[in-house]
Amino acid sequence: MPAFTGFPSGKNPFVPLPETFFSVVLPQIENLGELKVVLHLFWRLYQKEGTPRCASDRELLADPLLRRTLKRQGDPRPVEERLRAALEQAQANGILLRVRVRVDDEIVSWYFFNTDRSRRAVKRLQQGELSPEVLLDTEGPVGQSPGSGGDDGLSGGGGTIHALALEVDRPNIFALYEQNVGLLLPLVAEELREAGERYPQEWIEEAFRLAAQQNKRKWSYIRAILHRWETDGKGA
Numbered sequence: 001m002p003a004f005t006g007f008p009s010g011k012n013p014f015v016p017l018p019e020t021f022f023s024v025v026l027p028q029i030e031n032l033g034e035l036k037v038v039l040h041l042f043w044r045l046y047q048k049e050g051t052p053r054c055a056s057d058r059e060l061l062a063d064p065l066l067r068r069t070l071k072r073q074g075d076p077r078p079v080e081e082r083l084r085a086a087l088e089q090a091q092a093n094g095i096l097l098r099v100r101v102r103v104d105d106e107i108v109s110w111y112f113f114n115t116d117r118s119r120r121a122v123k124r125l126q127q128g129e130l131s132p133e134v135l136l137d138t139e140g141p142v143g144q145s146p147g148s149g150g151d152d153g154l155s156g157g158g159g160t161i162h163a164l165a166l167e168v169d170r171p172n173i174f175a176l177y178e179q180n181v182g183l184l185l186p187l188v189a190e191e192l193r194e195a196g197e198r199y200p201q202e203w204i205e206e207a208f209r210l211a212a213q214q215n216k217r218k219w220s221y222i223r224a225i226l227h228r229w230e231t232d233g234k235g236a
Contacts, residue, residue: 015046025095030186033070033086038095040066041111048138052121054099054112056139057087085193087111092174092184097122100167101132107167110135125166132166172196176208181217188219199226203234 021042029035037060044063045053060066061083070082087109090096097112099122112118124130173196178184184192196204207225211217 015043017042025093028093028183031086031089031189032072033082034089034093036069037066037083037086038090040069041096041113044140045113048140050138052112052118052134052138054110054118054135054138056135057083057109057111059140060087060111085189088172088174088193089184089189092172092178094178099125099132099135101135102165102167103136110138128166132164136164173204176204177219180208180212181219181222191219191223195223195226199230203229 025038026035029038040060040063041055044055044060048055061080066083067079070079070086072082075082087096087098091098091111094114097114097118099110099112101108101110112122121130125132125135173192174184174189177188177192203226207222207229210225211222214221
């Protein structure tokens with residue numbers, strides 16, 4: 001990749017970032033993918049209008065700029081996997097909020113920054129005071145960058161939605177770790193991701209609960225519980 005030649009002269013558009021991002025959030029981000037996705041979301045949501053401001057996972061996945069940003073030389077994982085891991089990490093760290101909606105037969109996740117306004121919007125969605133359809137109106141054209149226009153028939157204003165329902169967002173394994181064990185480190189995050197794909201969510205939640213009850217809040221203890229259930233059977 002050629003070296004950056006410098007910012008252009010003249011007036012350059014800018015994206016404002018809250019001071020708290022530098023003083024509180026940035027010091028706790030240890031994963032490069034998470035940092036790239038969070039910064040991209042600042043850029044993307046700043047260009048949106050209306051409320052609430054959020055972006056869907058399919059919108060982000062179809063963004064060619066973000067896909068290029070997440071590519072890493074020597075990393076064999078597909079972009080989809082890196083994006084999912086980064087979003088889960090940012091959610092576990094309390095940077096992002098997530099709302100999942102079933103659109104026909106597809107589960108679509110919308111991500112918000114964890115602000116007071118977004119928390120109120122998420123609460124209204126969960127309590128049924130705000131229709132999930134409002135999220136479709138916030139979704140940018142899938143497969144195009146912000147501001148490029150166009151309509152793919154998936155987002156509001158022209159798309160036909162046959163079934164729309166809010167899904168209960170259960171805590172993922174990263175959030176459970178942060179809540180019950182402590183600070184999430186990159187080496188542990190990879191093990192958690194693999195465990196989240198390997199074991200049922202109900203097992204994971206129960207294993208964390210048992211560890212808390214026994215006052216053994218260690219990932220090694222929780223991992224041993226899951227492995228025993230897998231080997232001997234959960235009811236053994």
